Amino acid sequence: MTTTPSLPRWNMSVIYPGLDSPEFDQGFADVVHSIQMLGQLFDTHHIEKQDAQHVEEALQQTFETVIAQYNSVLEDVQTLSVYINCFVTTNSRDALAQARASELQKYLVQLSLLSxxxxxxxxxxxxxxxxxxxxVAAEHAYILRQAKIEVAHMMSPAEERLAAELNSSSGRAWSKLHGNxxxxxxxxxxxxGQVQQVPMSVVRSLASSTDRDLRQRAYEAELAAWKDATVPLAAAxxxxxxxxxxxxxxxxxxxALDESLFANSIDRETLQAMLSAAKASFPAFRRYMHAKAQxxxxxxxxxxxxFAPLGSMKRSWDFKDAEQFIVEQFGTYSERLSTYAARAFHEHWIDAEPRPGKRDGAYCTPLRGDESRVFANFKPNFDGVTTLAHELGHGYHNVNLARRTALQRSLPMTLAETASIFCETIINHAALQKADRQERIAILESSIQGSCQVVVDITSRFxxxxxxxxxxxxRELSVEELNALMLQAQRDTYGDGLDEQSLHPYMWAVKQHYYSTGxxxxxxxxxxxxLFGLGLxxxxxxxxxxxxxxYDDLLSSTGLADAATLAARFGIDLHAESFWTASLDIVRQEIDTFCELIQSEG
Known part of the structure; x- marks a missing residue:
């Protein structure tokens, strides 16, 4: 009898022995004290909106003192917050973790007000x-110039304070409800042959089963479960x-879109150029879907x-195989990237095991210094490997950001995917080089499937x-109206690539990304x-x-300039639809090869 190798859980004891330890209690108290001391510093120096001031030596000294302490507090808060959240996301039934997260929240509100x-x-x-x-100001020039714009979009101090204080019992509370x-x-x-009670994360993972009957039953059971949960989720x-x-x-x-564009350091012209190129690529993706149906x-x-798998992989893709392949292939780019990945595996930065109470999906979060933690629900297939590579790419981005201050490491979502896509592409291309016919089908299908999700499905979500x-x-929208909007968005993007009688009306309930005020x-x-990662x-x-x-300098600079400025370093014009089209051409080439392989088989 063979046993499935156990999957790793991340090691959080390097920060504190546990949530119930005296060390954690002291660390929590230290963070609370540092936030309070920052507040006193702000009061002493009247850090708030004022009439225009001339920059004199005293003001310069005040700025340098304040920003140094502010950066220090942000560092400490991040480590504590991530530590607690790592327990919450891996086990939402952990009452102590939920309690400490709730307790920390009121101090995060104070920090938000100070921010x-x-x-x-x-x-x-x-x-x-x-x-x-x-x-010091020159090193933070981008942050200062952004603040000059942002201050024009602020309410009065009293209103901003009220909004921040209410958020923990409004937006954040609704988001927490969705997660729980x-x-x-x-x-x-x-x-x-037996009816089982299965966590939603496991049911959704069955979408990649080779058994179509099981995929359909899992899909139908999933829809039924989401239907039962829609009332509170629609309210949220x-x-x-x-x-x-x-x-x-x-x-x-x-x-709200204009606010989002500012936060993501791009403008409407960039967004429209990208969406226009994406729409032009839909026929190619539908061609891929027709070939897959064949x-x-x-x-x-x-x-x-x-997510049905195609082709076959001769080699095993258990977790140890994934580790070896990723470390080796990252080494084809640079020793630094490979050494970083080996460290992430060796030091147990990764929580890979799906289990009850653990949220679905995957993410990477910076913890302290150049350390990150990778959250995954690992599946022993090539998709599982590319997901790990993607999240480790985020970790490599964090390594390059480590020498920056906390404020300088605050980067927009648009640029946050740069290293993850790059690392995922390294793995895909490496696997293709040594693949036979069936393996090429499997690898190409996995790659195109991922691109389809990010181009076609993301457009539907947008x-x-x-x-x-x-x-x-x-007014508020009913469950039925939310379902109708979701289905129409899927029809407008997937088109005849999918049977419109079997779409997913509850994707608005599935995706946690919708449930955030920030x-x-x-x-x-x-x-x-x-598309930016593919272009690079x-x-x-x-x-x-x-x-x-x-490249490494680009990654370390993603919080120091807007996307267009950073892209220009590589001769890229983000306003030109041709750039986005050229990136999508890489995917089109994969689709052409995939369709040729499928048609020659038939």
Missing amino acids: TRFTAWLGSLGVERLIAVSP ITSQLVVSLEID LNSIKGEVNTLATHRHWES ALNIPRMAWYDI LFEQQVFESRQQ LSYYNYPYMFGL YAQYQQDPETFKQN
Whole structure:
């Protein structure tokens, strides 16, 4: 009898022995004290919006003192917050973790209020003069200039304070409700002739089963479970979008989208160029879906066929195999990248085991210094490998950001995907080089499937969210209306690539990305990340050595300039649809090869 190798859980004891340890209690108290001391420093130096000030030596010294302490507090808060959240996301039933997260939240509100005061103060300074006379200000020039813009979109200090204090019992509370409900959702599903109670994360993983009957039963059981949970989830979504709309109006943004674009360091012209190129690529993706349907011997793909595997991989892809392959292939780019990945595995930065109470999906979060933690629900297939590579790419980005201050490491979502896409592409290309026919089909299908999700499905999510924001300005939307908007968005993007009688009306309930007041329009940055990453990879292929000289510095600078400025370093014009089209051409080439392989088989 063979046993499945156990999957690793991450090691958090390097920070504290546990949530119930005296060391954690002391660390928590130290962070609370540091936030309070920062508040006293702000009061002493009147850090708040003021009349325009001349930059004198005393003000320069105040700025340098305040920003140094502020950066230090942000460092400590991040480590503590991530430590607690790592317990919450791996086990939402952990009452102690939930309690400590809730306890920390009131102090995070205080820090948020201080952050608002700091931004308002920066915006009222003579920013350009300060940058000219202070080396510390010059190092934070982008943050200061952004603050000058942001201060024009602030409510009064009293209103900003009230909004921040209410957020923990409004937007954040609705987001927490979504996370708790979805992570604890149990689905009744017949497996091997027996009805079992299965976590939602496990049921969704069955979408990649080779058994179409099982995929369909899992899909139908999943829809039934989401249907039962829609009342509280619809309330959460309506409340969050309503709150974002209200605050955007009071902060004088034209729309929630404009606020999102500013936060993501791009403009509407860039967004429209990218979305236009994406729309032009839909026929190619539908051609891929038709070819996949042919390979599956079905007339048209249903929603539950999207992640169906094709081809076959001769080599095993258990976790140890994934580790070895990733470390080796990262080494083809650079020893530094490979050494980093080996360290992540060796020091147990990765929590890979799916289990009850653990949220679905994957993410990477910076912990302290150059350390990260990678959250995954590992599947022993090539998709599992590419997901690990993707998240480790985020970790490599964090390594390059480690020498920056906390404020300088605050980067937009659009640029956050740069290293992850690059690392995932390294793995895909490496696997293709040694693949036989069936393996090429499997690898190409996995790669195109991922691109389809980020281009086609992300567009559907963007269209849905845009409609929800616009409709929510008038009133709340019912479950039926949310379903209808989701289905229409899927029809508009997938087109005849999927059977429209078997789409997924509850994707608005599935995706946690919709449930955040601070990250509205969480969708399009992923498309930006994919296409920007592919464009960079194409440049790497053309001139590897020159590219390597600039790439790590680019990653370390993603919080120091807007996307267009950073892209210009590599001769990229983000306003030109041709750039986005060229990136999508890389995917089109994969689709052409995939279709040829499928048709020659038939």
